[in-house]
Amino acid sequence: MGGYLTQDRAPILEALERMKRARLVPFDVPGHKRGRGNPELREFLGEKCLDVDVNSMKMLDNLCHPVSVIRDAEKLAAEAFGAAHAFFMVGGTTSAVQAMVLTAVGRGDKIIMPRNVHRSAINALILCGAVPVYVNPQMDHTLGISLGMRVEEVKDAIRRHPDAKAVLVNNPTYYGICSNLREIVRLAHEHGMMVLADEAHGTHFYFNDKLPVSAMAAGADMASISMHKSGGSLTQSSMLLCGPNVNAGYVHQVINITQTTSGSYLLLSSLDISRRNLALHGQEIFDKVIRLVEYARDEINAIGDYYAYSRELINGDSVYDFDTTKLSIFTRPTGLAGIEVYDLLRDEYDIQTEFGDIANLLAYVSVGDRPKDIERLVAALAEIRRNYRKDSSKMLKAEYIEPEVVYGPQEAFYAEKESLPIESTAGRVCSEFVMCYPPGIPILAPGERITDEILTYIRYARKKGCQMTGPEDMTIARLNVVK
The missing domain is CATH 3.40.640.10 (Type I PLP-dependent aspartate aminotransferase-like (Major domain))
Structure with missing residues (x-):
C-alpha cells in the first residue's frame, strides 16, 4: 500500500471495511461479539458501530x-x-x-x-x-x-x-x-x-x-x-x-x-477519516467557521454589555496572534459571571456552551455548526441580558495569582499528608489539585502554598457555580496538605 498513499485514502477505514466483508467468526475480545451479547447496547449505539468495535488482529494492525x-x-x-x-x-x-x-x-x-x-x-x-x-x-x-x-x-x-x-x-x-x-x-x-x-x-x-x-x-x-x-x-x-x-x-x-x-478502532478510524476530511477540505471548512464566528461576534457586540473579542487584542507580544474561530465573550458588564450565563443558557434555553469562568463565556464553533444555531445563541444572550442584568460593581475581578512553589509536584503529591477543613489551610502547602473544569487549569497544584487570596477565589468561583474538581474530598470541604 505504501507506494499508493495519498490524502484521499483512509487506511484504517479501508481495513475495517475489508474485515466486515470477511464475515469473521469472533472468538476474541470484546465479549459483546459485534453486539450480539449485549442487545441493549447494540440498540443504543447501532449495528454499524458495534460491528467495528473490535480487537487488534493481523488485518487491522x-x-x-x-x-x-x-x-x-x-x-x-x-x-x-x-x-x-x-x-x-x-x-x-x-x-x-x-x-x-x-x-x-x-x-x-x-x-x-x-x-x-x-x-x-x-x-x-x-x-x-x-x-x-x-x-x-x-x-x-x-x-x-x-x-x-x-x-x-x-x-x-x-x-x-x-x-x-x-x-x-x-x-x-x-x-x-x-x-x-x-x-x-x-x-x-x-x-x-x-x-x-x-x-x-x-x-x-x-x-x-x-x-x-x-x-x-x-x-x-x-x-x-x-x-x-x-x-x-x-x-x-x-x-x-x-x-x-x-x-x-x-x-x-x-x-x-x-x-x-x-x-479502540472507533477512535482510530475517526482520526483517519477526520484527517482525510481536513486534508481535502480544511481550507473551505475553516473559512466557513471563521465567517460564522465573525458574524456571531458582530451580533453579540451589538447587544450591549457583552464583549466578544478578537484580533484587536493583538499587541505583538503576550498576544502575538488570535484564533478568530474562538467565540470568547466577556460577560462581566452584564453583572453576570461567565459561569452564570453558561448555566442560564443550558437551563433556560437548552444551549450547551463549552465553559464559563468568573468573567467569560466560550462558545465553541466548528465545522458542525449552522447559521441558525448562531442566531439562537445570539437571541438567548440578548434575552439573558434583558432579563437577568445586575449591578457589576461588586463582582470579583479575575486576577492571576502567582503561585509560591515550595516543592516539586511529585514530591508534594507523594509526601506524607493530612486532611484539613479548607478554611484552615492558609499558609500550608497543597498536595493535590483544585481547579474549575473546564478548562482544567489548576488554581492550586501539588507543592504550592495556599493563601487567603486563593481561598477567596475558590469560594467565589464555587458561589458562582464553577464546577470545582481535583481534591480527594469531592465536596471540596477539605484539602490534603503536606504534613
Whole structure:
C-alpha cells in the first residue's frame, strides 16, 4: 500500500471495511461479539458501530506496534500536518501532553512552562519527577484572562535556568490567545532545549492560511493535537506530532508506558477519516467557521454589555496572534459571571456552551455548526441580558495569582499528608489539585502554598457555580496538605 498513499485514502477505514466483508467468526475480545451479547447496547449505539468495535488482529494492525494500516494512517497524518511523525492517541490529548513531557524530561530535570497549563502537564511532572520553572502569564486585567508567554520572560527563564531541558507552550489558549511561537522556538533551540506545544485547541491552524502559525510550521519539536475538538473526530481521539529532530522510536516507547494495549478502532478510524476530511477540505471548512464566528461576534457586540473579542487584542507580544474561530465573550458588564450565563443558557434555553469562568463565556464553533444555531445563541444572550442584568460593581475581578512553589509536584503529591477543613489551610502547602473544569487549569497544584487570596477565589468561583474538581474530598470541604 505504501507506494499508493495519498490524502484521499483512509487506511484504517479501508481495513475495517475489508474485515466486515470477511464475515469473521469472533472468538476474541470484546465479549459483546459485534453486539450480539449485549442487545441493549447494540440498540443504543447501532449495528454499524458495534460491528467495528473490535480487537487488534493481523488485518487491522496493532496500535502498540503498528506495521501496516495504522502505520500508513499515521504516515498520512504526519504528511497532512507537516510533521516528521504522527502518533494516534486514544487517551485524549491528556495522554499526548503527558507523552511529550515524559519524552523531554526525567527526574530532577527542569521544564519551563506557563502556570496556566492544563492539569495533564503537571500530572506528567508527578509521574516523572521533573520540576516546573513557571513563566507567570500576563493578564488582561479588563477581561480577566491569562495571555500568552512573553518572549522576554521566556528569555529570562532560560537565562536563570540554562540547564532546563524543554519549554512547554500553550498555543492557542482556551480563549484563542497565541504566543510568538517562532521566536520562542528559536530561543529554546539556541540553548539546546526542546519545544513542546500543547496545541489542543489548534488542530485547525494546520488547514487554513487565515489562522495563526501551527506548531510544526513554527519548528516546535512536539505538539499535542485534539482532533476531537476542532478536527471533527470522536471524543478522546487525539494525535501527537513530532518534528524531524525527535527520536520517534523513543517517543513510541514512552507512549506505550501509559497508553492502552486495546486501542479502540472507533477512535482510530475517526482520526483517519477526520484527517482525510481536513486534508481535502480544511481550507473551505475553516473559512466557513471563521465567517460564522465573525458574524456571531458582530451580533453579540451589538447587544450591549457583552464583549466578544478578537484580533484587536493583538499587541505583538503576550498576544502575538488570535484564533478568530474562538467565540470568547466577556460577560462581566452584564453583572453576570461567565459561569452564570453558561448555566442560564443550558437551563433556560437548552444551549450547551463549552465553559464559563468568573468573567467569560466560550462558545465553541466548528465545522458542525449552522447559521441558525448562531442566531439562537445570539437571541438567548440578548434575552439573558434583558432579563437577568445586575449591578457589576461588586463582582470579583479575575486576577492571576502567582503561585509560591515550595516543592516539586511529585514530591508534594507523594509526601506524607493530612486532611484539613479548607478554611484552615492558609499558609500550608497543597498536595493535590483544585481547579474549575473546564478548562482544567489548576488554581492550586501539588507543592504550592495556599493563601487567603486563593481561598477567596475558590469560594467565589464555587458561589458562582464553577464546577470545582481535583481534591480527594469531592465536596471540596477539605484539602490534603503536606504534613
